[in-house]
Amino acid sequence: MDKKKFVTFLVTIILILAVVAGTTPYIIKHVRLGLDLKGGFEILYEAKPLEAGQSVTPASLKETARSLEDRVNAAGVSEPEITTEGTNRIRVRIAGVANQAEVRKTLKEPARLTFRNSAGNIVMDGSDFVPNAAKVVFDQYNQPIITIEVKDKAKFAKVTKELTGQPMSINLDEKQLGAPVVQGEMTQGKAQITGYSLEAAKNIRDTINLGALPLQLAEKYTNAVDATLGKQSMNNTLLAGGIAFVLILLFMAFFYRIPGLVACVSLIIFTWLLLVVYMLLNATLTLPGIAAFILGIGMAVDANIITYERIKEEIRSGKTIMSGFRAGSKNSFRTVMDSNLTTIIAAAVLFALGIGTIKGFALTLIFSILVSLFTNLLLSRLLLQMLIKSGAVNKPVYFGVREDEIHAL
Amino acid sequence: MHFKYNIHFDFMKHSKKFMLFSIIVTLLGVVFLSTEGLNRGVDFKAGTTLDINAGKTIEQAKAKEIITAAGLPTGIITPGGERVSIRFDKVLSQDEVTKIKQGFVTTYGSKVSLEENTVDTSLAQELATKAIYVVLIASVFIMIYVAIRFEWRYAIAAIVALLHDVFFVISIFSIFHLEVNLTFVAAILTIVGYSINDTIVIFDRIRENMRFAKIKTYDDLKHVVNVSVSQTFTRSINTVLTVLVGATLLFIQGGQSIHLFSLAMMIGLLCGAYSSILIASPLWAMMKKNSLNKGRKAAVAKS
Numbered sequence: 001m002d003k004k005k006f007v008t009f010l011v012t013i014i015l016i017l018a019v020v021a022g023t024t025p026y027i028i029k030h031v032r033l034g035l036d037l038k039g040g041f042e043i044l045y046e047a048k049p050l051e052a053g054q055s056v057t058p059a060s061l062k063e064t065a066r067s068l069e070d071r072v073n074a075a076g077v078s079e080p081e082i083t084t085e086g087t088n089r090i091r092v093r094i095a096g097v098a099n100q101a102e103v104r105k106t107l108k109e110p111a112r113l114t115f116r117n118s119a120g121n122i123v124m125d126g127s128d129f130v131p132n133a134a135k136v137v138f139d140q141y142n143q144p145i146i147t148i149e150v151k152d153k154a155k156f157a158k159v160t161k162e163l164t165g166q167p168m169s170i171n172l173d174e175k176q177l178g179a180p181v182v183q184g185e186m187t188q189g190k191a192q193i194t195g196y197s198l199e200a201a202k203n204i205r206d207t208i209n210l211g212a213l214p215l216q217l218a219e220k221y222t223n224a225v226d227a228t229l230g231k232q233s234m235n236n237t238l239l240a241g242g243i244a245f246v247l248i249l250l251f252m253a254f255f256y257r258i259p260g261l262v263a264c265v266s267l268i269i270f271t272w273l274l275l276v277v278y279m280l281l282n283a284t285l286t287l288p289g290i291a292a293f294i295l296g297i298g299m300a301v302d303a304n305i306i307t308y309e310r311i312k313e314e315i316r317s318g319k320t321i322m323s324g325f326r327a328g329s330k331n332s333f334r335t336v337m338d339s340n341l342t343t344i345i346a347a348a349v350l351f352a353l354g355i356g357t358i359k360g361f362a363l364t365l366i367f368s369i370l371v372s373l374f375t376n377l378l379l380s381r382l383l384l385q386m387l388i389k390s391g392a393v394n395k396p397v398y399f400g401v402r403e404d405e406i407h408a409l
Numbered sequence: 410m411h412f413k414y415n416i417h418f419d420f421m422k423h424s425k426k427f428m429l430f431s432i433i434v435t436l437l438g439v440v441f442l443s444t445e446g447l448n449r450g451v452d453f454k455a456g457t458t459l460d461i462n463a464g465k466t467i468e469q470a471k472a473k474e475i476i477t478a479a480g481l482p483t484g485i486i487t488p489g490g491e492r493v494s495i496r497f498d499k500v501l502s503q504d505e506v507t508k509i510k511q512g513f514v515t516t517y518g519s520k521v522s523l524e525e526n527t528v529d530t531s532l533a534q535e536l537a538t539k540a541i542y543v544v545l546i547a548s549v550f551i552m553i554y555v556a557i558r559f560e561w562r563y564a565i566a567a568i569v570a571l572l573h574d575v576f577f578v579i580s581i582f583s584i585f586h587l588e589v590n591l592t593f594v595a596a597i598l599t600i601v602g603y604s605i606n607d608t609i610v611i612f613d614r615i616r617e618n619m620r621f622a623k624i625k626t627y628d629d630l631k632h633v634v635n636v637s638v639s640q641t642f643t644r645s646i647n648t649v650l651t652v653l654v655g656a657t658l659l660f661i662q663g664g665q666s667i668h669l670f671s672l673a674m675m676i677g678l679l680c681g682a683y684s685s686i687l688i689a690s691p692l693w694a695m696m697k698k699n700s701l702n703k704g705r706k707a708a709v710a711k712s
Contacts, residue, residue: 225525226522251647251654299606309643338558339605
């Protein structure tokens with residue numbers, strides 16, 4: 001036995017486990033939990049124009065999503081996920097919100113665009129503007145200008161006359177987007193707003209266009225979970241996962257002896273790494289996600305089982321430990337790859353056609369297979385190789401093979 | 410202690426009986442599906458599901474009372490001790506949900522917590538169609554992959570076994586009238602993954618053994634299959650056992666949605682192991698036999 005190599009092996013294992021143990025509390029704290037685990041709601045809205053005969057444009061849908069986000073932020077909720085889907089849908093996911101009912105109500109109301117004088121009184125609103133007439137153009141110095149057009153020339157003339165020299169603020173709901181100063185009476189029903197960056201100008205343009213054509217939102221799908229119920233689901237699932245994990249580790253160690261112990265280490269690293277991936281990608285862990293997580297552990301265990309069964313077989317056929325390990329690793333590699341890749345294909349289809357919560361499930365499955373291939377094909381093998389090279393495990397019995405099972409070559 | 414699964418079993422000998430058995434079960438499934446259909450949950454049928462946990466046991470009669478008091482039809486109530494699940498065929502408004510929650514809070518105290526799941530009619534239809542597409546498209550992609558990596562006979566045998574498993578689980582859910590939701594689709598897809606995984610591991614071994622085997626008769630072919638299945642048998646059992654441990658614990662511990670998910674998984678896992686060994690492998694051998702016969706006939710014709 002090469003003591004130096006064996007000590008290196010032990011130190012490596014201890015170092016890895018120390019890093020895992022030391023960082024896990026921090027990681028668990030920073031993994032983003034889905035609404036089904038900490039309470040919150042998910043709503044899929046379908047947008048329709050408020051006035052008949054109009055249509056939903058990509059710009060107005062995006063603008064509506066943005067205004068929803070503003071409202072949610074105004075309610076003091078952190079990290080809402082608001083995305084547009086297809087041509088007329090918006091999905092809102094909000095986790096950890098206390099006054100669910102209230103937030104849901106405000107979300108459903110159409111965005112309201114108002115123009116106010118310095119006293120805060122509303123002088124004009126979104127319906128005064130010609131739909132989709134606001135544009136961003138550039139002046140001769142290449143500065144962005146927002147051009148707007150109103151329906152009622154007389155009203156606009158009156159308002160601008162009164163406010164000449166004063167700022168007129170543009171608000172979407174309660175959020176002020178800008179307050180350009182009115183230069184004088186405008187009788188043509190058209191006006192230009194200057195002095196904003198291109199980004200801000202585009203924002204104001206979209207807001208005015210949306211305000212002129214607000215979208216009505218209807219709830220197509222709702223999933224709302226109270227915080228206590230979510231927490232309970234999480235605790236139950238984690239408990240189930242924890243027990244299953246320990247049982248699996250015991251099984252591996254018992255059935256595959258020394259390599260089984262190495263598999264235990266790599267399974268722990270696998271779980272840890274998967275959490276790290278979640279944290280780094282800021283992905284949301286949901287209940288179906290945890291289910292996929294636990295199943296991912298199953299796949300990871302399978303990768304080890306396939307390899308160790310193969311190594312056992314090679315040793316039984318009379319090979320030495322080292323060459324049995326080499327042949328077993330080589331022969332099982334293709335099997336593990338083929339079986340994992342087919343599962344990735346299924347998961348990828350699931351993710352691509354993603355429907356709601358299923359997407360989270362598919363994503364975790366894909367992550368877990370990739371991480372599993374790394375830890376159980378690469379890392380686990382490296383560790384086992386280190387151990388075998390140290391000569392500490394030179395008897396077949398360490399691999400769960402009895403002497404009398406070995407055939408002569 | 411040391412144990413190993415001693416296999417002196419001729420898997421091919423009884424293959425016809427098992428195939429017959431599977432065909433009968435599948436036909437039974439068809440009958441049930443066409444007469445009973447599936448117990449579609451709100452995800453596929455529109456309406457609202459409320460999952461209510463009161464922290465203490467909820468009596469069904471009382472739950473009914475509360476709902477009636479809120480001015481709503483009672484819906485289908487699944488009792489479960491501290492946690493009940495109530496399904497309404499109609500889409501409840503936010504106010505109606507609040508009313509029901511209030512009702513439970515007055516009866517059972519402030520510990521009541523609730524999960525609402527509402528799906529609109531048109532979306533439910535869309536989800537149902539999409540779910541079927543997802544399974545079919547995934548199957549096609551898997552088939553293409555297997556056909557490229559192995560050969561078409563393996564691909565066909567693998568897909569037959571796969572659809573057998575999926576159909577079996579769906580049939581069980583139809584027979585026992587268990588609710589089918591989006592998570593069920595996730596379960597089906599996991600089964601697809603595992604089933605194909607299981608089959609591929611055995612096929613991989615058959616492919617490997619075929620390289621060194623001199624196949625002259627159908628008996629040689631049967632021998633290769635028997636040897637391959639035996640060689641991978643310990644792995645099949647061990648893997649199914651470990652995943653089954655996870656699924657069973659989830660089944661015992663998890664809430665309503667996870668509950669059915671893990672049930673589907675458990676059935677699918679066992680079914681997947683069965684079909685890989687007793688359906689897919691013999692089926693491959695039978696298809697391969699035809700190519701043997703052809704090869705021999707061609708050889709005879711030449712001479």
